[in-house]
Amino acid sequence: MTTNLIHTLTRPLLCAAAAMAVASAPAHAGIDIQHWQNGSGARVFFVESRALPMVDIQIDFAAGGAYDPPARAGLAGFTRSLLDAGTAELDEQAVADRIADLGAQFGGGTDDDRASLALRSLSSAAELDAAVGLAATLLARPAFPAAVLERERERAIAGLREALTRPDVLAARAFTAAVFGDHPYGLQGTPESLAAITRDELADFHRRHYTAARATVTIVGDVDRAQAADIATRLLAALPAGEPASALPQPVQPARQTLRIAHPSAQAHVAIGLPGMSREDPDYYPLLVGNYVLGGGGFVSRLTREVREKRGFAYSVFSYFAPRAVAGPFQIGLQTRGGQVEDALAVVNDTLAAFIADGPSEEEMEAARANIINGFGLRLDSNRKILDHVAMIGFYGLPLDWLDTYPGHVAAVSAEAVRDAFARRVRSEHLITVVAGGDGDEARP
Numbered sequence: 001m002t003t004n005l006i007h008t009l010t011r012p013l014l015c016a017a018a019a020m021a022v023a024s025a026p027a028h029a030g031i032d033i034q035h036w037q038n039g040s041g042a043r044v045f046f047v048e049s050r051a052l053p054m055v056d057i058q059i060d061f062a063a064g065g066a067y068d069p070p071a072r073a074g075l076a077g078f079t080r081s082l083l084d085a086g087t088a089e090l091d092e093q094a095v096a097d098r099i100a101d102l103g104a105q106f107g108g109g110t111d112d113d114r115a116s117l118a119l120r121s122l123s124s125a126a127e128l129d130a131a132v133g134l135a136a137t138l139l140a141r142p143a144f145p146a147a148v149l150e151r152e153r154e155r156a157i158a159g160l161r162e163a164l165t166r167p168d169v170l171a172a173r174a175f176t177a178a179v180f181g182d183h184p185y186g187l188q189g190t191p192e193s194l195a196a197i198t199r200d201e202l203a204d205f206h207r208r209h210y211t212a213a214r215a216t217v218t219i220v221g222d223v224d225r226a227q228a229a230d231i232a233t234r235l236l237a238a239l240p241a242g243e244p245a246s247a248l249p250q251p252v253q254p255a256r257q258t259l260r261i262a263h264p265s266a267q268a269h270v271a272i273g274l275p276g277m278s279r280e281d282p283d284y285y286p287l288l289v290g291n292y293v294l295g296g297g298g299f300v301s302r303l304t305r306e307v308r309e310k311r312g313f314a315y316s317v318f319s320y321f322a323p324r325a326v327a328g329p330f331q332i333g334l335q336t337r338g339g340q341v342e343d344a345l346a347v348v349n350d351t352l353a354a355f356i357a358d359g360p361s362e363e364e365m366e367a368a369r370a371n372i373i374n375g376f377g378l379r380l381d382s383n384r385k386i387l388d389h390v391a392m393i394g395f396y397g398l399p400l401d402w403l404d405t406y407p408g409h410v411a412a413v414s415a416e417a418v419r420d421a422f423a424r425r426v427r428s429e430h431l432i433t434v435v436a437g438g439d440g441d442e443a444r445p
Contacts, residue, residue, distance in 0.1 A: 211242020
């Protein structure tokens, strides 16, 4: 549980691109998403899949880090990480033993928007019934034992202090703080904020945020509609009804600045970016396809060609948009020797400026569209991957046909649409640049 919490608190620079009333409707050829709202007010999304005798379940709550009180950054992550630390009936070891006996897998975590509990179980009646019952108990009656809280607090603080000695973490945190300022996405846990969190605050956060009205249940696997409805009802039956989460404010675009953080490492960690796009952004597809050309396409991207292949300034350079409920970050990242930071930055900035001014070529567009569309099927080749996508669709309120229309939307993006979107959305006067480390490079002037 501590590892997940530290990941949430440090927001590593090399994060993966996320850069992804009663109704029932098909959502993809071969993937039929059924959707309804149950009696508790929670939204339920279900895909029947009989290929394996397994069921994957995810319960998402609008209870991520953006809902932390400013003076208690880290509270959301702590609350989620201690859900399986014991209940009124079961202590921590008993919970672990029960999970092992069932042969089930429990997981989940937090990000800025969501707190999640994930469950994989055999679909046989006895095992599934017991696993769902345990999950319902963990969700509704966590005990937040004082001894476990203190132990995990000590581990979290020690882990965070160690992380804060690394240049990648320093760069990531400085980047987040500068890009988002006092917006909820800018909140980051500190040793001081973690030390101040009390058990009563954990229980209060859980009581206010782990409610049916803030919940989305996603079920994929070897059950039918009636069984799925029963599972969703059982999972949330003991939770309060609550109220839907209030919409988060849009981030304010920051003023351009460059931040330099001293560190004796030979390698400098560089982050450049600004608030980017949301999950329901009207520019989603032009920015997605354009980013593939710019820095999201690995060895075929412009940044890789200019920074790595032509000049050897970095082994890896990338860019991504991380869409969230409101604008998540757009980021360019690389590592380079301290002595060549300025040269590398100049190439990155020139490459970005040329891309914004001229847009991609038609050859680049054809390659980007083909790679994104052809690779899309690999995102849906397991129940777990289907669960991830359907949970995302459900939590963010995306159209039920999102999976079905995704390839068509990508195919329809033009080079002009990319140029226009980047020119409007990635403006140089708002770019934040963070350089952490590189002071230990002997070649540094």
